[in-house]
Amino acid sequence: MMQLFEHVKEVLSKNESFCKDGKLFKNNVVEAALKLDAELLTILLKDDTTKKHFFTTVEGVQVFDKVKFQQFVSNKQFLPDSYTTFKNKIGLTANGEYLTEANEVVLDFPYKDCVLEGGQTKEDQKRKEIFWNETLAGDEIDRLFEPKVLTNWKRYDKKGEHAPTSVSDKDNLMIKGNNLIAMHSLESRFKGKVKLIYIDPPYNTGKDGFQYNDRFSLSAWLAFLSNRLEIAKRLLSNEGVIFIQIDDKYKDYLKVLLDGLFKRENFICNIIWKKRGGAPNDKIIGSTHENILLYCKSPNYSLNKKPRSEKQLSRYGNPDNHPKGKWASDNLMANVKGGRFVQSLHFPIKNPNTGEEFLPSSNGNWRFNKERIDELLKNDEIYFGADGKGRPKLKRFLSDLKDDGVSVATIWDDVPQNNTASSEIEKLFGSVNEFDTPKPEGLIEKIITIGSNENDIVLDFFAGSGTTAAVAHKMKRQFITIEQMDYVESVTKLRLKKVIEGEQGGISEKVNWKGGGSFVYAELAENAASYISKIEELKSSKDAVALWNKLKEEPFISYRVSPSEFDANIDSFEQLELDDQKKLLISTIDKNHLYINYADIEDKTYNISDADKKLNLQFYNR
Numbered sequence: 001m002m003q004l005f006e007h008v009k010e011v012l013s014k015n016e017s018f019c020k021d022g023k024l025f026k027n028n029v030v031e032a033a034l035k036l037d038a039e040l041l042t043i044l045l046k047d048d049t050t051k052k053h054f055f056t057t058v059e060g061v062q063v064f065d066k067v068k069f070q071q072f073v074s075n076k077q078f079l080p081d082s083y084t085t086f087k088n089k090i091g092l093t094a095n096g097e098y099l100t101e102a103n104e105v106v107l108d109f110p111y112k113d114c115v116l117e118g119g120q121t122k123e124d125q126k127r128k129e130i131f132w133n134e135t136l137a138g139d140e141i142d143r144l145f146e147p148k149v150l151t152n153w154k155r156y157d158k159k160g161e162h163a164p165t166s167v168s169d170k171d172n173l174m175i176k177g178n179n180l181i182a183m184h185s186l187e188s189r190f191k192g193k194v195k196l197i198y199i200d201p202p203y204n205t206g207k208d209g210f211q212y213n214d215r216f217s218l219s220a221w222l223a224f225l226s227n228r229l230e231i232a233k234r235l236l237s238n239e240g241v242i243f244i245q246i247d248d249k250y251k252d253y254l255k256v257l258l259d260g261l262f263k264r265e266n267f268i269c270n271i272i273w274k275k276r277g278g279a280p281n282d283k284i285i286g287s288t289h290e291n292i293l294l295y296c297k298s299p300n301y302s303l304n305k306k307p308r309s310e311k312q313l314s315r316y317g318n319p320d321n322h323p324k325g326k327w328a329s330d331n332l333m334a335n336v337k338g339g340r341f342v343q344s345l346h347f348p349i350k351n352p353n354t355g356e357e358f359l360p361s362s363n364g365n366w367r368f369n370k371e372r373i374d375e376l377l378k379n380d381e382i383y384f385g386a387d388g389k390g391r392p393k394l395k396r397f398l399s400d401l402k403d404d405g406v407s408v409a410t411i412w413d414d415v416p417q418n419n420t421a422s423s424e425i426e427k428l429f430g431s432v433n434e435f436d437t438p439k440p441e442g443l444i445e446k447i448i449t450i451g452s453n454e455n456d457i458v459l460d461f462f463a464g465s466g467t468t469a470a471v472a473h474k475m476k477r478q479f480i481t482i483e484q485m486d487y488v489e490s491v492t493k494l495r496l497k498k499v500i501e502g503e504q505g506g507i508s509e510k511v512n513w514k515g516g517g518s519f520v521y522a523e524l525a526e527n528a529a530s531y532i533s534k535i536e537e538l539k540s541s542k543d544a545v546a547l548w549n550k551l552k553e554e555p556f557i558s559y560r561v562s563p564s565e566f567d568a569n570i571d572s573f574e575q576l577e578l579d580d581q582k583k584l585l586i587s588t589i590d591k592n593h594l595y596i597n598y599a600d601i602e603d604k605t606y607n608i609s610d611a612d613k614k615l616n617l618q619f620y621n622r
Contacts, residue, residue: 004053008072011047015039029073033066044069144591145184145231147598147620149525150175151612156497157518163611167520167618172479174469174493177524179461179482181595183231185524186480188620194235194480195456197242198447198468200439201225203249218250222257228461229261235459236297241268241451244293245439251291258295268294268301273443274413292412292447304450305405312406316398322380329383330396333360334367344369352377353388367394408450416440425465427505428495438464441506444471452477466492470499470506474513493521522615525608528556529594535585541574544581548573551585556593598622 279286502515
């Protein structure tokens with residue numbers, strides 16, 4: 001790069017107004033580039049190196065890339081003294097400008113315009129997601145996101161498993177399949193109807209099954225979440241909110257991404273959840289918390305205050321059988337900063353029991369004027385102690401409280417921790433090791449209490465062990481949950497069946513859960529996706545070649561692939577590492593054929609049953 005800098009300097013020195021004695025006159029050069037100055041362009045065009053770097057040939061015409069040229073000239077290595085690079089100022093910059101001077105600052109990362117279709121299918125395989133990261137043209141993306149056929153429908157209730165005859169807007173839903181594709185299939189039915197979304201996505205820690213094979217792991221992770229959050233936002237109602245759980249490592253990147261997707265002004269808060277009591281012994285400074293980023297879709301969002309605890313309610317009693325009911329004593333003094341004296345609020349209150357008069361303490365003020373105090377005395381709403389001889393206090397009646405609870409703080413150290421969640425899973429299943437950090441029902445209960453009301457729709461598109469769906473069902477919310485992993489059958493679905501049967505773990509006792517209700521299960525109908533799974537499971541080069549011989553006969557081979565040319569180079573294919581063979585085989589598949597489009601439901605090739613056709617027709621309101 002330095003050689004190119006020196007070369008461009010030498011070229012520009014042919015005009016002393018641009019460069020003289022090795023000193024570049026940056027302002028003159030940039031201004032000339034902006035004006036497409038003929039002298040500057042002539043100098044650059046006459047030199048083969050600068051012509052190659054800063055011009056593009058379009059139908060025989062040389063077109064000057066002035067943006068690329070300005071960025072090149074603005075590089076600090078082009079300046080005669082790095083001390084003058086930013087005029088002795090310190091600050092964050094974007095494209096060489098201070099953020100206060102730049103028009104727009106965005107989170108820019110490779111692949112940001114890609115569709116990262118791939119999800120996780122098997123934790124133990126540690127699939128390298130970059131295989132799935134492909135740049136698709138606009139029309140291809142539209143086809144990828146068309147509604148898909150749903151199959152293998154089942155309804156579960158207290159009587160067990162049934163073949164459903166209908167599906168309605170009020171059904172709880174569990175969908176198996178890629179969550180990006182599934183959410184786009186949900187859009188026609190649930191756009192703008194979801195009140196609360198909670199997700200606990202892969203954290204990109206290297207230990208959560210979200211691993212990559214190159215230096216763009218952060219970029220791929222951001223693309224993966226961005227694709228899904230875009231459609232998730234469309235599913236949210238105008239009053240809806242989304243809670244996203246994340247650790248510290250990439251929390252700040254995620255927040256900037258969310259600021260762009262949901263708008264910075266729709267950021268509500270960052271909740272800190274205390275996930276364990278003490279730091280791990282193998283750490284000098286060990287993490288004891290996780291973050292939960294809370295965003296709304298619009299300024300019209302609604303949240304609930306936290307219900308008063310039994311301890312808070314225990315303060316209220318009615319020892320004097322007051323007709324207004326339970327009350328608790330409260331301060332009658334005004335809470336005025338600095339003790340500001342107000343004459344109209346400074347007067348004696350006479351104890352009707354003893355005749356003793358009391359003034360506000362410390363030369364302060366009562367919180368009400370004399371007229372209001374006299375009214376409270378008349379209605380027996382001022383308390384003078386258990387013996388009737390103490391200083392006056394206000395009787396604060398439970399029936400007079402104007403809110404439905406107490407404000408929620410951003411530090412959550414009053415809910416169960418990770419060890420509770422592990423215990424809950426163990427009690428349900430004996431031992432399940434798919435989940436390193438399951439979330440406790442008490443944490444999800446607090447989120448659902450704050451973010452929704454009974455009968456609202458709650459969505460979790462990283463279902464995992466099914467905690468969100470289980471808690472939502474117990475709290476009388478309608479749930480939609482999506483999971484791609486194979487444990488959806490042995491864990492997620494089984495957990496919800498246990499909830500319907502009335503299991504008493506987690507929050508069951510607190511919410512008086514006795515069982516009941518139902519949910520509908522369905523799967524995205526696979527087409528080429530079945531081959532993806534087979535490719536992931538390949539164990540040898542011989543198996544890879546055998547699979548190619550089957551794959552090349554399928555109609556979903558990409559139009560970019562020539563099977564005959566592939567066969568002609570099969571020897572080269574056999575010499576590749578197994579991971580590279582997998583990557584190449586996956587690239588031959590047209591990703592628009594991973595699942596069967598609803599538009600193709602009548603195609604006899606796919607053999608969709610009449611029962612599935614009927615349920616899909618109802619689901620898509622067609």
